[in-house]
Amino acid sequence: MMNGQENKRNGNKKTPGGTQLLSGKQIQSVQRAIDILNCFNLTNTELTLGQISTRLGLNKGTVHGILNTLHMNGYISQNSSGEYLLGAELFNKASLASDTKRSILIDRSHNYMQNLSDYFQGNCTLFRIDELYLQLIHSTEPHNSTFVVRRANSNMPLYCSASGKLVLAHLRERLLNVYLKDAPFPAYTATTRTTADALQNEFEKIRKEGFSYENGELFEGVGALSVPIYSSKDNHLFATLSLTGMSVTIARRKKEIFPKLAEVARRLQQTIDF
Structure with a gap:
């Protein structure tokens, strides 16, 4: 278990409620999901699995797994050609x-x-x-x-x-x-x-x-x-x-x-x- 000295050395902080925050720490899978969403813009509203994989430099298996999770939660959808686009849940959150x-x-x-x-x-x-x-x-x-x-x-x-x-x-x-x-x-x-x-x-x-x-x-x-x-x-x-x-x-x-x-x-x- 990490002791107080180790917490201090690693720059850990606590919120007023006592929850510990790790400064600078990123959850890789969450960051990759955000990176996938950021691939879409006004000129790229529909993208294939290959295009997303190439843009991010990630293998298709990893990208496909994250896309499936986003799709199940409504943040990504697919058109009849199998291309990916932003899902309706994002518009709800934007509102x-x-x-x-x-x-x-x-x-x-x-x-x-x-x-x-x-x-x-x-x-x-x-x-x-x-x-x-x-x-x-x-x-x-x-x-x-x-x-x-x-x-x-x-x-x-x-x-x-x-x-x-x-x-x-x-x-x-x-x-x-x-x-x-x-x-x-x-x-x-x-x-x-x-x-x-x-x-x-x-x-x-x-x-x-x-x-x-x-x-x-x-x-x-x-x-x-x-x-x-x-x-x-x-x-x-x-x-x-x-x-x-x-x-x-x-x-x-x-x-x-x-x-x-x-x-x-x-x-x-x-x-x-x-």
Whole structure:
């Protein structure tokens, strides 16, 4: 039996519950199963036993045994040609992981957002970026206010919403040009920018100032200010944090809102980027 000195020498650790963890130790069969799953990607959705064996440098017997185990548990399936593909159980787990991630994002951001809502008497909204799609993660409202804007959703048009314009301003030139081919866009109010030239000027201003400002462009009398949250891994736009309220209030307090939103965005960057 391994004694305390041997445990210490081998770098063993214990969890708060007393379970021993072996730092750096891998279970070979588990790692090989993970390696097999990682063989599949957008360009390799269906693979033969031979292809998987060659990619991993493992004999077919070993790979076949692991594939059978994964197949029995729903993580691998086979088509009519006998090729292997990812199983439905992975999609179920992916959906569960997405829900769990959203819950974690809400838990880590709520207090910051609620404080902003109460301080500025407006809605604070966190969107996660998924290509040209704003995924609503969380929204808070002030506890005591006679004016509450109930408009946060994932279907807002990008070109006339604060968070949407922030997304467009960060697009690569080629993708932005593709998006602007549909201009002129419908005008929701008298202040909606609808032409490609007007929007390009707006995007340049956003890049320079570091925030996006919406002044009654989507709804009359409603304003918003949005700041970016960048990925700490590769500095791409990961999410947006915005404050929405009466346009006169947002305009009057814009210089005060921006630094406070930006400070919260910097804090969240380290806690929700995973």
